[in-house]
Amino acid sequence: MGFYNHEYEREPRRPNKMKWVGMIVLSALVGSASTLAAVPFLLKSNVIAMPQASIGNNLTNTSAPVSNVTVKVNDGVVSAVNKVKAAIVGVVNYGRVTDFWTQNSKVQEQGEGSGIIFDKQGHIITNNHVVEGATSVEVLLPDGKKAKAKVIGTDRYSDLAVLQIPASLVTGVATFGNSDSLQVGEPAIAIGNPLGHEFNQTVTEGVISALSRTMPVKDEKTGQVLGQETVLQTDAAINPGNSGGALCNIEGQVIGINSAKIASAGVEGMGFAIPINEARPIIDDIMKYGHVNYPALGIGVRDVSQVPTEYLPQLPVDYGVFVIQVQSKEAKASGLQRGDVIVALDGEKITDSSTLHTVLFKHKIGDTVKLTVYRDGEKKEISVKLISLSSLNKTQPQGYFGGQGNGNVVP
CATH class of the missing domain: 2.40.10.120 (Thrombin, subunit H)
Structure with a gap:
């Protein structure tokens, strides 16, 4: 961090x-x-007034208690x-x-x-x-x-x-x-x-x-x-x-x-x-x-806030993640498509890729989760079986908007 x-x-x-x-x-x-x-100047001008008992030889006659005991600290x-x-x-x-x-x-x-x-x-x-x-x-x-x-x-x-x-x-x-x-x-x-x-x-x-x-x-x-x-x-x-x-x-x-x-x-x-x-x-x-065996959807995504508006479908919300790439056979079998916008996972709101990871990592490999997505303005429910993140290609998904990566995330 x-x-x-x-x-x-x-x-x-x-x-x-x-x-x-x-x-x-x-x-x-x-x-x-x-x-x-x-000090001498201050004393002479009486700026500091000191008791006579504390000056000169009288210092040796102080009545302050003195202890030679060693304190053992073991708190x-x-x-x-x-x-x-x-x-x-x-x-x-x-x-x-x-x-x-x-x-x-x-x-x-x-x-x-x-x-x-x-x-x-x-x-x-x-x-x-x-x-x-x-x-x-x-x-x-x-x-x-x-x-x-x-x-x-x-x-x-x-x-x-x-x-x-x-x-x-x-x-x-x-x-x-x-x-x-x-x-x-x-x-x-x-x-x-x-x-x-x-x-x-x-x-x-x-x-x-x-x-x-x-x-x-x-x-x-x-x-x-x-x-x-x-x-x-x-x-x-x-x-x-x-x-x-x-x-x-x-x-x-x-x-x-x-x-x-x-x-x-x-x-x-x-x-x-x-x-x-x-x-x-x-x-x-x-x-x-x-490494850590995290669950994964087997897709590449990008935050909706980072997607050029011309690529966004008719979207009634201003949050979610945009699907850039569908990688795993499980994700392909579910019906997920490039261009889908995921806004919830098992009913939990997905605002961006960060929250997608946080919610996703609460599950286990092999679990089936329900995604709420928007496709061309239509709301859909899609079930996907989770796979191991380590089984995916570790390279970033190809840039949907031109170029490799471009802030894309593999969840």
Whole structure:
């Protein structure tokens, strides 16, 4: 999902942190020096009146109590962090970049995120947008060691990916909790690598702010909204680089995978995480097949709002998806045709391709669904048997309005 402002743009990943530190230190020193230089003048002019008992040798006779007792902190948050921190890693995306002038290419870092080791075999869950477009992926372990990671599989619809490192490098394994049992207001702890490896293993604390927010999932390359995803909202600080890291409960169990925040002037404390109960079946499919077995209609579509009016049939509504291509034998057998406009699936309104995916993915492969379509101004009901999305040709359908793709979607 990434980091969003109202224009849905990604924030800069790694600002110059040493510059920040220098500014902070300089400000502190200047402030302290200025204060010390001003004290004699202020005292002499009686601007500051200080009790005599607090000046000179009397300072040694203060009656303030002094304790040499060491306080041992082991509250719930500290205990939770200690349980899970060994399983939180950094994830570095390396990609091949070609110089425009020389046409020479080289592999360089494209961005950094976080990940969670969830089994002793070295499998790691992270966000798809953390590793998308990577030529190679490197994992930064909690002890500072680095390891090359294998990408087991990715899923752009859920924005999740599974990686693997050698089992011998695993120093800790996270435990998954139950995100369905969460309550608004209970503690939430975020752990990850905000701004990259310089701040690895950063812990922030907050609460669960809301349970069922909806956020768009975008294709990183095209910017197209693929669907809507239900997420947890938290006020625990989440920043660029936290993507793929853990959102934990007070028991140190992973209840969410940090993936997004609202990044806009005047907005604070609005971060989002994919609930772990939503992520688990995605993880299972990727581990088993290398991809997720989503149901599909076996057609290519385009949002009605993007279709030139001369191609639209007589349409009494201003929403829906325009059928560009009928691919599967099941869709062809149903009677669907190019030029049909789908406005509902099993009675649920379909406004665009994003809502079509969201509604469609509630079903299973092999289910038969009823589509409400308009054809030449006439309303029709058409039943289609769902197939596996992975069985379809992955290339975009030919452009109905000229050219390949043109924003077309295969659902």
